Amino acid sequence: MNAAGTLRWARAGLPGLLVLIALAAGLATLAIVAVRGHPPASQAQQVQQIAAGLHCPICKDLSVADSPAPLAQQMRQEIAQKLRAGESADQIRAGFVAAYGDSVLMSPPRQGVAGVVYYVPLLVLAAGLITAVTLLRRWLRAPRPEPPGAGSPQLSATQRRAVARAVARLREEEPG
Amino acid sequence: MGQLGTYLLLFGLAVSGYGLLAAAVGAKTGRPALVESARRCAFGLLATVAAANATMLAALLTNDFAIRYVADNSARETPTFFKALSLWAADDGSLLLWNLILAGYIAAVALRFRRDRPPTFPYALSVLFTVQVFYLILINGPARPFASLANPPADGRGPAPLLQNHPLMAVHPPFLYLGFIGFTVPFAFGIAALLAGQGSDQWVSLIRRWTLVVWCFLTVGLLLGALWSYSVLGWGGYWAWDPVENVALLPWLMSTAFLHSVMLQERRGMARLWNIALVIGAFSLMTFGTFLTRGNVLSSVHAFAQTSVGPAYLAFLALVLLAGFGLVAWRLPTLRTPASLTSAISREGAFVANNVLLLAATAIILLGTTFPLVVEAVSGQQVTIGGPYFRTSVTPVLLLILLLAGTAPLLPWRATNRSRALRRLRVPAAAAALVMIATASAGVHQVAAVAGFGLATLVFVTSGQEILSVLAIGRRGVRGGAVGALVRGRRRHAGLVRGRRRHAGLVVHMGLALVAAGITASSSLGQQTQVTLKTGQSTVFGGQVLRYQGLHTDQQPQRIVLTTTVSVTNPGGGTAGTLNPRMNLYPAATEPIGSPSIRRGIVWDLYASVISLQRGGGSATFRFYRNPGVNWLWFGGLVMALGGAAAAWPGRRRRGAGDNRGASAAHERTAVEVGAL
Amino acid sequence: MTRQMTRRRTRLLAGVVAVVAVIVALLTTGLGKDPSVIASPLVGRAAPNFTLPQLDGPPVTLSKLRGQVVVINFWASWCTECQVEQAALDQTWRQFQDSGVVMVGVNFEDSTGAARDYIRTDNVTYPVVEDTNSRTALAYGLRGVPETFVVSQTGRIVNRVIGPVDAATLTSEINSMLASA
Secondary structure, eight states: HHHHHHHHHHHHHHHHHHHHHHHHHHHHHHHHHHHHHOOOOHHHHHHHHHHHTBOTTTTTOOBBTTSSSHHHHHHHHHHHHHHTTOOOOOHHHHHHHHHHHGGGGGSSSSSGGGGGGGGGGHHHHHHHHHHHHHHHHHHHHHHOOOOTTSSOOOOOOOHHHHHHHHHHHHHHHHHO | OOHHHHHHHHHHHHHHHHHHHHHHHHHHTTTTTHHHHHHHHHHHHHHHHHHHHHHHHHHHTTTTTTTTHHHHHOTTOHHHHHHHGGGGGSSSHHHHHHHHHHHHHHOOOOOOOOSSSOHHHHHHHHHHHHHHHHHHHHOOOOOOTTBOOOOOOOOOOSOOOOGGGGGGGGGGHHHHHHHHHHTTHHHHHHHHHHTTTOHHHHHHHHHHHHHHHHHHHHHHHHHHHHHHHHHSSSSOSSSOOOOOHHHHHHHHHHHHHHHHHHHHHHHHHOOHHHHHHHHHHHHHHHHHHHHHTTTTTTTTTTTOOOOHHHHHHHHHHHHHHHHHHHHHHHHHHHHHHOOOSOOSSSHHHHEEEEEHHHHHHHHHHHHHHHHHHHHHHOOOOOOOOOOHHHHOOOOOOHEEEEEEEHHGGSGGGGGGOOOHHHHHHHHHHHHHHHHHHHHHEEEEEHHHHHHHHHHHHHHHHHHHHHHHHHHHHHHHTTTTTHHHHHHHHGGGGGTTTHHHHHHHHHHHHHHHHHHHHHHHHHHHHHHHEEEEEEETTTTEEETTTEEEEEEEEEEOSEEEEEEEEEEEEEETEEEEEEEEEEEEEEEEEEEEEOEEEEOOOSEEEEEEEEEEEEEEGGGGEEEEEEEEEEHHHHHHHHHHHHHHHHSSSSEEEEEEEOOOOOHHHHHHHHHHHTTOO | HHHHHHHHHHHHHHHHHHHHHHHHHHHHHHHOOOOEEEEEEEESOOOOOOOEOOOSSSSEEEEEGTTEEEEEEEEOOOOHHHHHHHHHHHHHHHHHTTTTTHHHHEESSOOHHHHHHHHHTTOOEEEEEEEEHHHHHHHHTOOOEEEEEEEEESSSSEEESSSSOOOOHHHHHHHHHHHHH
């Protein structure tokens, strides 16, 4: 490759390099954040975390952490008391499930029929990916429409003007 | 008045029945006179249904408690404003509004096509009348709002306390209904296109703009619902992943997918049948949502307590699904368009990815919402699937959508000139990386939050860069630069008006970036605390001193309002105002309804709600929240809706192309095929 | 259209019909049930013990009542449906109070003054206790008031009623337990 060609290649490669660096920096940051983890939770925060996983029994939709209802408030006090008594989060949750049933948990238990719901997002994305790949491959394999060669009919003057107008408009809408 | 209302609704049913038959027979036998009479019926129908609504409004305002609906939902002490709003406060009444908006849309279609019509018009009209007939049967049968009481009470029960607490009740349902019901029109034209066997491009240019307008209404309606949840319900949040909220989001996601893949059809002639299927899907999801809300199947904050209409909605849903997707399956072999692609990394590939991700989000939310039903049907177990599940499963998909929105506008059609796309990605990618490093350094510990901020930045900078670059092109060769080009408004100025659709789309993306940043900030950086304060006592929260100053009682005709005053002082000593969270005691409610007090700011809100009072107001239990980014959410949503409206705005007529937008689309495609681009 | 296309079309149509049928069947099962009624896991299990102070009197401990049938009724003075069932509860109490049956009213999220007024007005004679921090209500999986639990002589919960309970249900339950003792 001569000097001009190398320069052209470098200029074309440079933006790609910058984007690559930015991408690597972003991914590295995410990795660091993931490894760094969460700061240790105070007891109040632990109560909130457990409460956020419990469904307020007298509300619709709200967790025990979010609900302003008095019963939810008392549940939070009960959770705090049980934490101070040394119970683990799992034990506290099990205690409420024993009284209210599985529906007091904001997310269903992982065992049994209900646990299938945890696989749904992955399955949906996999199905979508397979569909997209199949579709794209079919389109990629399809024969391209040939540009009009010598044998194709000539455009009339009106058609040529219409084409020029359309091209001009498209050029304006999509710079580059 | 009840009699008048009943007769009006019956008459409306007869008119729409006639319209249905006339349009259907006219379509089948090719008799334009019949079709024209059906078209004219639409106006009579609108007048009739509007009169029925007016009758109910009059009954509410004049306290006609002989009508059961008025006795159940209004009272003498209810303020006039909320008496009027009671029209859509409960199931039967809201069906009146539903029928009115539907009749309005049919009349709009009839008006729009008073002269030139596509050949699918008669079929579409008969489908529209069919849907109207269903909802009129409902309102004349199981859900009669004008049903009368044998012994009218002296006073009514009044509206549900939560529904007379805030003026947002005036706008949230109407906008939402405008958004939902509007999908009937694209659906009708889609069915018509399938019935007539045409997958022509004319269908697309007709329907794209209509769906866009409906999308704008739905965006505003959903925003208002979130605003209601935040400003009225007092739990500090704006989205509870309630089943009804979830199903309201689904048509929005699917129509967003449609608005993108429709460009595939316009530019490349691809995905014709897919677009019709998307429109049918959006309408089906809307019908399913109506069934879920009114059929008492899942427990929800929004559920109307009517059980007799459930089977009717289910039957209608089954009909819609069978007719819609049955026709798609019927036409699939014959209407498939041959399409080709140069490369997957192109605008076309990006639109495929867009549809996959949006539909994946739709499927995840739909399946998660209905899963408790499945589990109970299979094993009898009762489970809850709430916010935590949806947040963890949908967040990755939404982050991928943001990534796509930030890169796809740079990708060229047909994958020509990709190095240019890389060049234009430099600044956005750098900005995104910098923001991510900054947020991580500032101590944000959730990975999704750091990613969210970074990707929102990517989308914002990409969209902004693209809009500015077109201004730069406009500057070339025009005196006075970009502003001069705008002022002169000549055809030569390029970009801003001609590329209106692209710019409006980019503006919508910028709004999306703001919304994403707002959601990320409020879900990950919020703080809250609960304290009980005696009068005069204070607490420190978020660096500010909050002091409970006292309680004020206000006796109103329909409720007692207990207003607390909390003073807010900055660390330096300067006052930052007061918060006045309230408790409203309604005679009909066993528990008081709280109203939060919010000090809104550009970056964060200080939010207060009072959850209980002790010793006659001597002490009060408060919940204080610091919610960052919530106002970006409202503002960004508004930007999205306005951008959509700008994209839908009718442009100047192109000289020579006439009214036949389909033909100009064909010209564009010819140009592309010829290889000019 | 080729025969292959017709076959394909028929298969697709059959698929659509099958999927719609499954959806409709699933949603129909949902129609039959009331979504706000949730089954209690406590029925058939040992009743959680409690020691609660009476409004006027010594504390009541559930385990000390073993050997008798216990009817636990959660109520509140602000609850309108509780007033509906008060007559049935009084009647049942008068009928069985000397037959080895104890009725206990547990006051839920209420003020002592309002509770006392209610007792006085309705002339309730069975013991009424206060559950100030709702520990007992939470242990019994309470979702609202009124809720009534019928506990056997061995301390097992045999039934839970949501909403106002009627005298006939209570009487038949108590009779069957007294007979099998």
